[in-house]
Amino acid sequence: MRDAPPDSLTRLNVVYLARLREAFGVAAEPLQLPEGGSTVAEVLAQLRARGGTWSAELAAGRAVRVAVNQAMATPDTPVRGGDELALLPPITGG
């Protein structure tokens, strides 16, 4: 039997910014990925399934953008262990 891979190889680091960080009460958390990785859409579905604030804030039609490894991503962008996935509310700089 082979050893289980270290956590860093199977866990995604999920980052919540600005209003979403306050709504969820967490700035970042590790999220276990299935073997073989996942996609942005699947991660969002996993978070939405927590219900409550999660399903409300991440409901379809809410203007939440996703960045993977600090680049804007789309629903089909793949994510793997060790990646950083960030949830960004609509930006208001300048």
Place this chain on the structure above:
Amino acid sequence: MPVRVQTADFDVSHEIAALRAGDARVGAVASFIGTVRDVNDAAAVSTLTLEHYPGMTEKALEAIVSEARARFDVYDALVVHRVGELAPTDQIVLVVVTGAHREAAFDACRFLMDYLKTRAPFWKKERTPDGTRWVEARASDDEAAARWQAAGAGDTGP
């Protein structure tokens, strides 16, 4: 292509002098400064707190500056964006562009601000008499950025 995110204030004359130092090709310098207003959406604003996504912010700003330099006939560009707690009349953001002629410098400066507003991960939270609230994104900012997409590469403006 200097890009900086900082809590400290900036001095526009110092920044412009540094950007065009010794470059005798420069015949036009365009700049824009965004400042904190004391009212937004009909409420008095006492403080504005800016946060960002460290790492991605710098990459996004560098990408925007690269695109401006590719689209417009300019020599150099500078973006300085402040984060942290600011008060009305404080400076928030500085964009400076140098070029041979004013038209490209003006256009690139406006382009940089329009893209920064919609692509660089900054968020504003304001304190009003009713408490704190996150500033809502404006559709007019999306429209301003979209005009440049419609204009396409090499065009002179919206």
